Amino acid sequence: EAGVAQSPRYKIIEKRQSVAFWCNPISGHATLYWYQQILGQGPKLLIQFQNNGVVDDSQLPKDRFSAERLKGVDSTLKIQPAKLEDSAVYLCASSLGGGFSSTDTQYFGPGTRLTVL
Amino acid sequence: QKEVEQNSGPLSVPEGAIASLNCTYSDRGSQSFFWYRQYSGKSPELIMFIYSNGDKEDGRFTAQLNKASQYVSLLIRDSQPSDSATYLCAVQLLTGFQKLVFGTGTRLLVSP
Numbered sequence A: 001e002a003g004v005a006q007s008p009r010y011k012i013i014e015k016r017q018s019v020a021f022w023c024n025p026i027s028g029h030a031t032l033y034w035y036q037q038i039l040g041q042g043p044k045l046l047i048q049f050q051n052n053g054v055v056d057d058s059q060l061p062k063d064r065f066s067a068e069r070l071k072g073v074d075s076t077l078k079i080q081p082a083k084l085e086d087s088a089v090y091l092c093a094s095s096l097g098g099g100f101s102s103t104d105t106q107y108f109g110p111g112t113r114l115t116v117l
Numbered sequence B: 001q002k003e004v005e006q007n008s009g010p011l012s013v014p015e016g017a018i019a020s021l022n023c024t025y026s027d028r029g030s031q032s033f034f035w036y037r038q039y040s041g042k043s044p045e046l047i048m049f050i051y052s053n054g055d056k057e058d059g060r061f062t063a064q065l066n067k068a069s070q071y072v073s074l075l076i077r078d079s080q081p082s083d084s085a086t087y088l089c090a091v092q093l094l095t096g097f098q099k100l101v102f103g104t105g106t107r108l109l110v111s112p
Helices: none
Strands: A005-007 A010-013 A019-024 A031-037 A044-050 A053-056 A065-068 A075-079 A088-095 A112-116 B011-014 B019-025 B032-038 B045-050 B054-058 B061-066 B071-076 B085-092 B100-102 B106-111
Touching: A005 A088, A010 A019, A019 A088, A019 A112, A031 A075, A044 A065, A044 A075, A044 B100, A075 A088, B011 B019, B019 B032, B019 B085, B019 B106, B032 B061, B045 B054, B045 B061, B045 B071, B071 B085
Parallel strands: A010 A112, B011 B106
Antiparallel strands: A005 A019, A019 A075, A031 A044, A031 A088, A044 A053, A065 A075, A088 A112, B019 B071, B032 B045, B032 B085, B054 B061, B061 B071, B085 B100, B085 B106
């Protein structure tokens, strides 16, 4: 079974530029998550989709970050304009979902390491 | 107070010893608790989860949960150098749709 795919793996941009990340979840997984992991910290949830609907985006800086999950499969996360403090690893995860299990396992992709200069 | 707290370490243990990793959480209504392992430069991978008070064993790993004390731990028996990694504790909050809140992780170093 293929895992969560993400691209690109690395990205270096200058501040005020825009950047987009792509995620393809495990086939059949209804729930998709985007996390931001700053060096030395644990992952922080940015946005969570259930199929193609947003169920939690309370920690997404909506003035600069946006995300979509068209057709309930692939997802893109965009940052525009980027700031220095956006330098982090952006992790995508997926889970079977359904909202009925309190132990629904999240599987992580390899992440995209973003450096903002 | 942080929602999930872990000692950042590093925790250093010799090969073959028991490593004990600890985590406390603030939301008394938290439902489920997860331990992830993250190697340097890699993404987190699930080791195990626990949702009932007591112990849960899986191979060399044992998770322990005490909801009254709001405390969850991970024991690694017969530690190996390959266990050297950062261990992330994640707590599923009562509110929110299966939302996980992660601690900052504890770095474990197992010396040969």
